[in-house]
Amino acid sequence: MTSFSELLSSLMARVSGVGVLSGLSRLSGGANMESFAFDWAGSGYVLRRAPSAAYMADRPFGHVDEAALVRAAFDAGVKAPEVVGVLEDGDGLGTGYVMRRVMAEVSPAKILADPPPSLLADLGRELARIHAIPMDRVPDAIPLMDTGAALAELRSRFLSYGGDRPVIALAIKWCEDHLPEAAPPVLVHGDYRMGNVMVDSEGLAAVLDWELAHRGDAHEDLAFGCMTVWRFGQLDKPAFGVGSLDDYFAAYEAAGGSPVDRDRFRFWLVYRTLWWALGCLQMGQMWRSGADKTVERVVIGRRTAEQELDLVRLLEAEAPEAEQAAALPPSKPVVPEPAGEPTNREIVEAVRDWIEGSIKPGAQGHAKFEAVVAMNALGIVLRDLDVGVRAEDAALADALLSGTATLAEPGLLAKLRRAVLDKCAVDSPKYAALAAARADWRG
Structure with missing residues (x-):
């Protein structure tokens, strides 16, 4: 089976000419789309693509039109990314497009x-x-x-x-x-x-x-x-x-x-x-x-x-x-901890601590981001178990x-x-x- 990096290399050869792929990494940001940074022939690029074809099914427009819109904005003088190529069916990478990478802060x-x-x-x-x-x-x-x-x-x-x-x-x-x-x-x-x-x-x-x-x-x-x-x-x-x-x-x-x-x-x-x-x-x-x-x-x-x-x-x-000045009713009391076997709360806490101590330190890039999200998820459950709001x-x-x-x-x-x-x-x-x-x- 052709690897992701091989497919990406073929795409870049099609849209940008001869080069060698290097520095490929998945970017941690982006709640909806996948983004990958890489270098080709001495220049930096970003691939933006959908995680699956089904993900784009209910969207009003696809990546071909999105890329055309970004190009129109770029041509109009907007500080939009420069699109250099759009994925085609034969590329085997789904739907998306490639942009020149901008080196600046996004956080x-x-x-x-x-x-x-x-x-x-x-x-x-x-x-x-x-x-x-x-x-x-x-x-x-x-x-x-x-x-x-x-x-x-x-x-x-x-x-x-x-x-x-x-x-x-x-x-x-x-x-x-x-x-x-x-x-x-x-x-x-x-x-x-x-x-x-x-x-x-x-x-x-x-x-x-x-x-x-x-x-x-x-x-x-x-x-x-x-x-x-x-x-x-x-x-x-x-x-x-x-x-x-x-x-x-x-x-x-x-x-x-x-x-x-x-x-x-x-x-x-x-x-x-x-x-x-x-x-x-x-x-x-x-x-x-x-x-x-x-x-x-x-x-x-x-x-x-x-x-x-x-x-x-x-x-x-x-x-x-008068309603804006009214006092608030009290919150629900916190549920007391039993003294017997480990509770659901304690089990969840143990799993969260394991992720923090054993999984997160060795993770990199998107995997580290996912570990942090998992810890946040378990934190929500811990607090919810306390009060049941x-x-x-x-x-x-x-x-x-x-x-x-x-x-x-x-x-x-x-x-x-x-x-x-x-x-x-x-x-x-x-x-x-x-x-x-x-x-x-x-x-």
């Missing part, structure tokens, strides 16, 4: 620890450039988003996942009640945030991951990178964790972006937080269905709690002032979704606040917004 933690002075202005400018790409340069397969239809689809997905998460129901109803009029469509990157940009000492170096691109409202892109989860702990800097919204909007408008509508921006901030909450739930469904049995999927499935916390923080201003409440979710219950109801906001605090403490105890919410809510 949000490292970037945000010491961002270059120009970064916020660069982010605004680059987004304006993306939105200015002429529609006739965008491949026909790139879909047009109808916001109302997309919101209805989120509602349908929520119901298919059980329809029993009250905070998600609250957010869906709020978005339905605040749906804006359609805006003139632009090319929307769809995933413009820390983690999908590369940065060097000079500023923004590359914009990555174009798989969610579509035609739609520019404010969707403006809001997405400002979600709490994508600020990676920099809660006092609402624009990407880098700076202020005023400075970000000014940079976007100065680079040719249309004037920013603050109400429309707020809608999209809530919408995309809701979207990612359901996206996290979907990760768990992918694992259950067998489409992707990696541990990473079930762990991301539990990150729904982060988004529910953020949604309550975004929407609590809708409640009367659940987020499901079908009756309350139905009442919020229908509008028969609202945040004006006495005690409801306090109940939701307590629920999201306790659930996030189990699923994501290091989430920066958790500590901030505890302080704000005296929880």
